[in-house]
Amino acid sequence: MTDPTRPRMRWYTLLWVLLLSLFIPLGILLATTALAEHEFRAVAVSLGATLLIIGLILLLLALSRRGALESLYARRGLKAGLAVTALFTASLVIPSEASLPRKDIRRFTTGTQAYDASTQPGNEIFTQIEKKQASSDKDVMTFSIFDVCVGKVSHRVSRDGEVSPNRVEVINPGILTQKLKADAKALGADVVGITELDPRFVFQKDNEGNPVRLKHRYAIVLGKGLDYKLSHPTAPLPWQSLYSSIPEEVAAVLSGRQVQTATQIPEETLNEYRETLEFFSDGGRTAVELASLIRSYGYPARAHFGRWSEVQVVPLAIMAGLGELGKNGMLVNPAFGPRGSFPIVTTDLPLIPDRQVDLGIQEFCRACAKCADACPPRAVPQGDPALVNGLLRWQVDGTKCFSYIKTNPKCMACVGACPYNKKDYFVHRLAVTAIARKSRVMNWLMLRLDNLLGYGARSVRVGQEARKTLVRVPQ
Ligand code: SF4
Numbered sequence: 001m002t003d004p005t006r007p008r009m010r011w012y013t014l015l016w017v018l019l020l021s022l023f024i025p026l027g028i029l030l031a032t033t034a035l036a037e038h039e040f041r042a043v044a045v046s047l048g049a050t051l052l053i054i055g056l057i058l059l060l061l062a063l064s065r066r067g068a069l070e071s072l073y074a075r076r077g078l079k080a081g082l083a084v085t086a087l088f089t090a091s092l093v094i095p096s097e098a099s100l101p102r103k104d105i106r107r108f109t110t111g112t113q114a115y116d117a118s119t120q121p122g123n124e125i126f127t128q129i130e131k132k133q134a135s136s137d138k139d140v141m142t143f144s145i146f147d148v149c150v151g152k153v154s155h156r157v158s159r160d161g162e163v164s165p166n167r168v169e170v171i172n173p174g175i176l177t178q179k180l181k182a183d184a185k186a187l188g189a190d191v192v193g194i195t196e197l198d199p200r201f202v203f204q205k206d207n208e209g210n211p212v213r214l215k216h217r218y219a220i221v222l223g224k225g226l227d228y229k230l231s232h233p234t235a236p237l238p239w240q241s242l243y244s245s246i247p248e249e250v251a252a253v254l255s256g257r258q259v260q261t262a263t264q265i266p267e268e269t270l271n272e273y274r275e276t277l278e279f280f281s282d283g284g285r286t287a288v289e290l291a292s293l294i295r296s297y298g299y300p301a302r303a304h305f306g307r308w309s310e311v312q313v314v315p316l317a318i319m320a321g322l323g324e325l326g327k328n329g330m331l332v333n334p335a336f337g338p339r340g341s342f343p344i345v346t347t348d349l350p351l352i353p354d355r356q357v358d359l360g361i362q363e364f365c366r367a368c369a370k371c372a373d374a375c376p377p378r379a380v381p382q383g384d385p386a387l388v389n390g391l392l393r394w395q396v397d398g399t400k401c402f403s404y405i406k407t408n409p410k411c412m413a414c415v416g417a418c419p420y421n422k423k424d425y426f427v428h429r430l431a432v433t434a435i436a437r438k439s440r441v442m443n444w445l446m447l448r449l450d451n452l453l454g455y456g457a458r459s460v461r462v463g464q465e466a467r468k469t470l471v472r473v474p475q
């Protein structure tokens, strides 16, 4: 029997209870996701917020039962709160952020620049290593980098090769495209996109200064995300220059050799180096194996990865629909953010290309500057994008970046700090989808939420600490 003297719950109180209840599963989902990512501040904040919401709901119910919400002010307050919430929700989903103009690479790239891989920043580092390897077999680090990073791939013989004389006739390129994407994923790619090989993005010269001859029709872009736990910078170590005076202990661990030195480097740091290098090595292997598979169908195919690429990776990956160019100069993918590697296979096999996508990432970058704040040598620009080769975009100072990572090889501050750098879990996909609405209010809210939860905080901290130690960036 219901008590006739007990006040009835009003519709607006019930609506408040229902609205607040929606945040409980979201808070629990966020807390469990953050726990899986070992982001303990995010766990504490989301659990705390969930408990607060449960408390609010119980308070509302108690006040309603006692008739404490029956006064004119309380009723007006609850209704006004609902109206404000409705307006706020609308502002989250109604697009209000203007799209960045001149995003379409196909249309706007001027393509006047002739790319010469031998002059790319950082190439000289590896050229030095190769010279050393030719002249000495005593340099442990030289061998370890080759063993771990490229040695497994046998890139020089496998990047290209003999094409089978028995050509498979392609009747349905759509089905073949789906099969090839499935094959690429089975070989290790997380995401796969296809684009026509735009000659504007083929290097004029390779990393040794030789002319590039590449006339393939398509580029298959294979995206692979680095393990989330590796996507932050390690604290700068007292290294004078990469590879030449790198502590032997690092070399020993990476190459599996036992070398006793006085320098003690944490085991965790050494393992992070090894895993990071293996990640890049694995990407190259995937491209090499896919190229070999395509050649077995009777079509030419060549693998491109790391410094053995003869094509510009980021524009091709964007054209293949794998993400957008972030302020940090990296391809930001919705699944793994900026911590991706994108080996490419070029081929003449008839395929169906994908399209460039617009996920509102660059619009979000306009509101965010976490990568620029974190970058120790300030290689990532602040502020608005500028016109570069016909496109409106941010241009990272490659010389400053490479000069810095010569002595801090696992910098990654701009990667670790990025709000898109999350594990590919449902709750993060929800945020990526929300940001794609291109609402200024949503972008503002997401950025504040990211800061509150503490994602990327370690990278920003390590990057900014490292900046303090920079007397001058070596050129
Ligand atoms: S120096 Fe570090 S943070 Fe700056 S752009 Fe290079 S990798 Fe990113």
Ligand code: SF4
Binding pocket: 326, 327, 328, 329, 332, 338, 364, 365, 366, 368, 369, 370, 371, 372, 414, 417, 418, 419, 420
């Ligand atoms: S940190 Fe922010 S500004 Fe930089 S790439 Fe990521 S989203 Fe864009």
